[in-house]
Amino acid sequence: xxxxxxxxxxxxxxxxxxxxxxxxxxxxxxxxxxxxxxxxxxxxxxxxxxxxxxxxxxxxxxxxxxxxxxxxxxxxxxxxxxxxxxxxxxxxxxxxxxxxxxxxxxxxxxxxxxxxxxxxxxxxxxxxxxxxxxxxxxxxxxxxxxxxxxxxxxxxxxxxxxxxxxxxxxxxxxxxxxxxxxxxxxxxxxxxxxxxxxxxxx
Amino acid sequence: xxxxxxxxxxxxxxxxxxxxxxxxxxxxxxxxxxxxxxxxxxxxxxxxxxxxxxxxxxxxxxxxxxxxxxxxxxxxx
Numbered sequence: 001x002x003x004x005x006x007x008x009x010x011x012x013x014x015x016x017x018x019x020x021x022x023x024x025x026x027x028x029x030x031x032x033x034x035x036x037x038x039x040x041x042x043x044x045x046x047x048x049x050x051x052x053x054x055x056x057x058x059x060x061x062x063x064x065x066x067x068x069x070x071x072x073x074x075x076x077x078x079x080x081x082x083x084x085x086x087x088x089x090x091x092x093x094x095x096x097x098x099x100x101x102x103x104x105x106x107x108x109x110x111x112x113x114x115x116x117x118x119x120x121x122x123x124x125x126x127x128x129x130x131x132x133x134x135x136x137x138x139x140x141x142x143x144x145x146x147x148x149x150x151x152x153x154x155x156x157x158x159x160x161x162x163x164x165x166x167x168x169x170x171x172x173x174x175x176x177x178x179x180x181x182x183x184x185x186x187x188x189x190x191x192x193x194x195x196x197x198x199x200x201x202x
Numbered sequence: 203x204x205x206x207x208x209x210x211x212x213x214x215x216x217x218x219x220x221x222x223x224x225x226x227x228x229x230x231x232x233x234x235x236x237x238x239x240x241x242x243x244x245x246x247x248x249x250x251x252x253x254x255x256x257x258x259x260x261x262x263x264x265x266x267x268x269x270x271x272x273x274x275x276x277x278x279x
Contacts, residue, residue, distance in 0.1 A: 032269075033259035041211045044265050048272050102210055104245040120245050124252050133258040150218075151250060152257035157220060159276045169208055172220055179214055183249075 020058045023047040023067045024051055030068075031075050037136050037148045039081035046082055050075040069155065076145055083141050096188070103183035107139040126195045138169060138185045143178030146171050151179075204228045209239045213246045 024031075031050060035043035054074045061070050107123050116122045127135075136144055149155040149163060161171045190196050209232040215221035216229055233240055261269070 020276070021273050028269060029261060031206050031260075032261045032265070033257060037257075046266065051269070051272050051276070100207065102242065103249075104242045120246065124248060127256075129253075129256050129258070132253075136234060147253075151253040154254070157218065172215070175218075176211075176214070179249075 012065070016058055017055075020055050023064065024054070027071050031071060034072065034148060034153055035075060035079055037152065038076065038141070038145060039082050040077070040133070040137050042079075042082050046075060048080045049078045050094055053078070057100055069159050070153070072149065072153075073165075075168050076149075076163055080141055080145070097164050098180045098184050099177065101180050101184045103187060106183075106187055112190075121188070126190065126198060131189065131193070131195070133193065135185045135189045137181065139178065142175050143181050146174045147178040147182060151173060204232050206232075206236060206239055209233070209236065210242055213239075213243050214250075216243070217246055217250060 028047075031047050032043060034044045035050075039046040050071065054071055057074075058187060061067060103123075107120050111119065113122050136148065139147070146160050146164065149160045150157055155163065157171060157175070158168060161168045164171060166174075182185055203249050209229055212225050212266050216226060222230065233243065
């Protein structure tokens with residue numbers, strides 16, 4: 001039996017501004033973390049912009065339970081616009097080589113740590129949080145955004161489809177390719193930055 | 203019956219529970235007789251855990267202070 005009621009974002013007598021602030025504060029950590037993975041060093045600006053835009057449109061949100069996904073949607077658009085505005089293009093990726101890439105098989109084949117009993121776990125263990133962020137930032141938005149929403153921040157695929165305003169099938173296809181791209185870029189990153197050599201000498 | 207290439211393509215969808223019934227049955231049949239794909243499935247699970255655990259991020263205090271200011275200033279402009 002629950003003796004203490006669930007904390008609710010909406011409280012009787014709340015003014016819209018207070019309701020918004022409560023929602024925003026409850027979601028702030030997640031919004032910032034998502035922004036770090038989508039907009040890199042521009043995360044703070046993206047979250048600021050998201051908060052201002054969301055507050056301006058707060059009267060359009062009918063159901064406060066949908067608030068977290070609604071905020072995520074606004075943030076994703078802010079991050080995406082920033083990505084478009086940046087002059088640099090993501091590195092070229094040969095998709096035809098990526099679709100059948102398997103990081104599992106690549107690690108087994110290349111055997112970077114010959115003395116290890118847990119080759120695959122050792123490979124993953126070499127990556128710090130910053131390394132993962134760097135790898136993610138190499139992916140085009142189209143694939144990075146669903147990957148981050150679903151696998152890092154636990155949005156169900158249907159909710160991710162609503163956030164991205166795309167059909168579910170499209171999001172599932174992007175997730176598939178996004179995973180392959182991420183695996184491929186993890187391997188390339190490990191080779192380029194010397195993570196493989198570091199792991200081999202541990 | 204499906205081969206390893208086809209099986210591997212569906213491993214994450216299988217874990218996500220977004221794979222269709224026919225593909226799921228074919229995959230489970232394949233997994234029952236292929237140790238390598240079972241190991242690849244375990245790795246896919248590790249990858250999911252790895253991604254989820256890489257998601258944590260503290261808001262630095264100076265950033266938090268500025269976001270606080272933004273929130274407190276909303277509606278005053």
